[in-house]
Amino acid sequence: ATDDFMLHLDPIFAKPWRYQKANARLTWKLDDQAFTLIAPYIKVLGDEGKIAADFLIRIHLSHDQEDYMDLRVGMVDGDGRYTSKYLPTALSPELDHWLRTAVVSGAVKQGFFQYQGSLNKGSPDTARVISLFFDVSNATLAFQPGWPSLTGVDGKVYVENSGVRVKASKGQLFDTKVSNVLVNIPHVPSGQDSHLLVDGNFSGSLVDGLKILQQAPIGTGSTFAGWQGEGPLEGKLKLDIPLAKGVEPKVVVDFSTDNARLKLADPVLELTRLKGDFRFDSNSGLSGKGIRAQAFDRPVTAEIAAEGKPGANVTRITANGQITVKKLTDWLSVTQPVPASGDLPYQLQLTLDSKDSPLLINSTLKGVAIDLPAPFGKTADQERPSEFRMTLQGPERRLGVAYDNLANFAFAAPGGKFADGR
Numbered sequence: 001a002t003d004d005f006m007l008h009l010d011p012i013f014a015k016p017w018r019y020q021k022a023n024a025r026l027t028w029k030l031d032d033q034a035f036t037l038i039a040p041y042i043k044v045l046g047d048e049g050k051i052a053a054d055f056l057i058r059i060h061l062s063h064d065q066e067d068y069m070d071l072r073v074g075m076v077d078g079d080g081r082y083t084s085k086y087l088p089t090a091l092s093p094e095l096d097h098w099l100r101t102a103v104v105s106g107a108v109k110q111g112f113f114q115y116q117g118s119l120n121k122g123s124p125d126t127a128r129v130i131s132l133f134f135d136v137s138n139a140t141l142a143f144q145p146g147w148p149s150l151t152g153v154d155g156k157v158y159v160e161n162s163g164v165r166v167k168a169s170k171g172q173l174f175d176t177k178v179s180n181v182l183v184n185i186p187h188v189p190s191g192q193d194s195h196l197l198v199d200g201n202f203s204g205s206l207v208d209g210l211k212i213l214q215q216a217p218i219g220t221g222s223t224f225a226g227w228q229g230e231g232p233l234e235g236k237l238k239l240d241i242p243l244a245k246g247v248e249p250k251v252v253v254d255f256s257t258d259n260a261r262l263k264l265a266d267p268v269l270e271l272t273r274l275k276g277d278f279r280f281d282s283n284s285g286l287s288g289k290g291i292r293a294q295a296f297d298r299p300v301t302a303e304i305a306a307e308g309k310p311g312a313n314v315t316r317i318t319a320n321g322q323i324t325v326k327k328l329t330d331w332l333s334v335t336q337p338v339p340a341s342g343d344l345p346y347q348l349q350l351t352l353d354s355k356d357s358p359l360l361i362n363s364t365l366k367g368v369a370i371d372l373p374a375p376f377g378k379t380a381d382q383e384r385p386s387e388f389r390m391t392l393q394g395p396e397r398r399l400g401v402a403y404d405n406l407a408n409f410a411f412a413a414p415g416g417k418f419a420d421g422r
Contacts, residue, residue, distance in 0.1 A: 005044060009057075012069065012088050012115060019044035019051070035059045048085060049078030049108060057119075066127070067119035078108030080139050086113045087159075088130060094194045094243040095164060095185060103157070104149065106139025125161060125187075132159035141171070143183060144196060144241050146217035148173055155181070163187040168200070174211060176204025176233070185243070193247065198239035206231045206260050209253075218251050218282050223313055223352060231260025231274065248310060251282040262293075267350075267357070267392040268331075271295050281306055285313035285352075295319075296327045308353070315352040322346065325368060332390065342368040342380050356394035362387050375406055 005022030008015075024042040028035070035058070042053040055071040073086060084100040091099070117128025139153040155168030166183035181200030188194055206229035213224040235255030242249065260274040276291030285306035293300050300321035308314035325340045345367060349360040364383040371377060378384055389400040401409040 009055075009069070009071070011121065012071075012090070012119065013086075014089050015085075017046075017085065019046040021045045032061070034061060034065075046082070047079065048082030049075050049111075051075050059119075066123065068117065069115060069119050071113070071115045073111075073113040075108060075111035078111055078134075080104075080106035080108050080134070080136050083108065083111065083134055083157075086111075086132060088115060090125075090128065090130060091159075092188075092190075092194060098185065098194075098196065098243060099159065099164065102141055102143055103134075103136070104140040104142050106136045106153065109135045109137055111135070128161075130159065130161055133157065141166070141168075141183075143198065146215075148212070148215070150178065150181070153181075161187065173202065174204070174208040176202050176208040178202045178237075193242050193244040196239070196241040196243055198237065198241070201236050202255075203234050204232075206233050206257060206262065209233050209255065213280070216251075218249055219311060220280075220282070220313065223285075223315075226265025227263065228265075229260060229262040231257050231262075233257050233260075249282065251280065253280045254278070255280075267359070269295065271300070276302075278304070279306070282313070283310045284308045285315040287315070295321060296323045296331070298322045312353075317348070317350045317352070319348040319350075320346070321348070322367075339371040340368055341371075344368050350392075356391040356398075359390045359392055360387070361389075376403070 001021075001023045003021055005019045005024075007017045009017075022042065022044040024039055024044075027038045027040070029038075030036075037055075037057045039053070039055050042051075042055075044051045044053070051073060053071070053073040055069065058068045060067055080103045083103050087096055087099055111134040112131070113133075114131040115128065117123075120127075134157040136157065137154045139155070141150040141153050143150060150168070150171045150173055153168045153171040155166055155171070158165040158167075164183075164185040166181070168181040168183070169179065171178045171181060179201050181198065184197040184199075185194055186197070210224060210227050210229050213220045214227070215221070233255055234257075235253060238252040240250040254277075256277045258275045261270070261272050262274050263270045271293040274291070274293040276288050276293075278286065278288040280286050285308040286304055287306040288302070288304035291302040291304065293302065298321050300319050302317060302319040305316045305318070306314070307316055322343050322345050325338065325342060325344055328344060329338055344363055344365065347362045351358050363386055365378070365386055366383045367380050369378065369380045384404040384406075386404060387400075387402040389398075391398045395414065397413050399409075399411040401407075403409075
């Protein structure tokens, strides 16, 4: 028995293991072939918790033979902040860094580490077996810089020759509950980049979903900037995040909502009673089907198609509904009086592409009365197939109107300055 016990298993572990108290029995043997050190039982107390271990180390006197170690370490009632202490140097730099920074805090109900195999530098991965296991509760997992931490995690961490796996039964991302989360970092050959793969279910709010799209480093911040929302959100998440810097992650989120509210910033558009099934794919954009909502106080049905490519998301929204002429001109910031009134049936197509975001509205104009001299005027019962085009973003607003086969109008002005138009 001793206090302030230190054990340094170099070069398997970069730093010595230090413990406040230790009870151990060590035996050794030296013959003409090897030096053998055996610890059949070690019991120690450290900052990380209560530890029990045993090991056998055999160092051959001849360099032609491989040195060998069989080490087992068990932990109970541990502290997750110290789990990195048992990470061997054989791990790749990216994997080592992730494991050292990912588990921020938490209770370790039990843990286990085993190393069995060669001690020789340069030995292939197949010459050793490494197993590391932690059963954690109420842990905080910072799985990648720029992403919100996963808190309240109950799960199990496995580090093996094949890679790293984290199985979390529950956790929380902002105020959203996550469940059945699987984090996987497969082993890759030397020279290849490791990938962090995340798969899980979530149940939360539209507020949190928008936060992630706006704040996470997935290239969607500008597209969803200023969007606001509230309401339930349920779905599944898949992430493929390269651990190497400068490589874009892949994100696929399938989610549904019901009776939600969504407010777009540019163009300003508020949807209420929103219901539908959606998918966000970082390779293409946002898509959705079976979408129903209220816009401008009227029912709307819509479909959303993702038509982009990696690094250039394009989302195309197609909607059908009705709107009063007054609400339409107010939404388009048209301040001049227009000689029209009534309810306008429309088929709308809006493309969100971070460039000029073109808006296209087609309508028969049935239900709209136009107070103009013949042949331009019409009653509310008459149909006049017409088209309205406008860009909603970019340095210049371009506007065009085609009124049946009777008239065409084109206009362009600096953004928000219609008085300076041409």
